[in-house]
Amino acid sequence: MAARSFFLSLRRTSSTIIKNNACSKGISHSRFLSSGVLASDVLEEISSSKGKDDLKTRIFRLRLPKRRVINVIKKWVTEGNQTTTFELRQIQKELRKSQRYKHALEISEWMVTHEEFALSDSDYAFRIDLMTKVFGIDAAERYFEGLPLPANTSETCTALLHSYAGAKLTEKAEKFYEK
Structure with missing residues (x-):
């Protein structure tokens, strides 16, 4: 039971980080949260938009x-x-x-x-x-x-x-x- 609550809190934290990063880059975060995309995929997309x-x-x-x-x-x-x-x-x-x-x-x-x-x-x-x-x-x-x-x-x-x-x-x- 403790492990489940840990993963839920981790998921909420990563969603908040994704939301904040997406908003700071001018990307709509609702598309990420509703589509079920993994946090690593979203962060990869955000970081790749910075590069060449x-x-x-x-x-x-x-x-x-x-x-x-x-x-x-x-x-x-x-x-x-x-x-x-x-x-x-x-x-x-x-x-x-x-x-x-x-x-x-x-x-x-x-x-x-x-x-x-x-x-x-x-x-x-x-x-x-x-x-x-x-x-x-x-x-x-x-x-x-x-x-x-x-x-x-x-x-x-x-x-x-x-x-x-x-x-x-x-x-x-x-x-x-x-x-």
């Missing part, structure tokens, strides 16, 4: 895979900001390291749909790897088969072979290697 605002931080603020990175990039560009191929590749690599494959694949989609970004063989290989992780080996195979001939290089072939190896499809890997 660049494309990478905006993308990494997306926590749920359902949220779309493409929307963040579109908003970034419509605000008059520029993005480079190098910057997008770096963000992709960091997303992959943190196992946020869907978000990394969305950046790759953005680069494919916008012709101002010249894709390299490593971009295609990276996309094959991400497609394997997000959609499975069948989707990666279909994507590889649809690549233009100049993109069918050793790098993209190696990426597909790694996908086969990861899925333990040795027969498919051997047939593909023979081709």
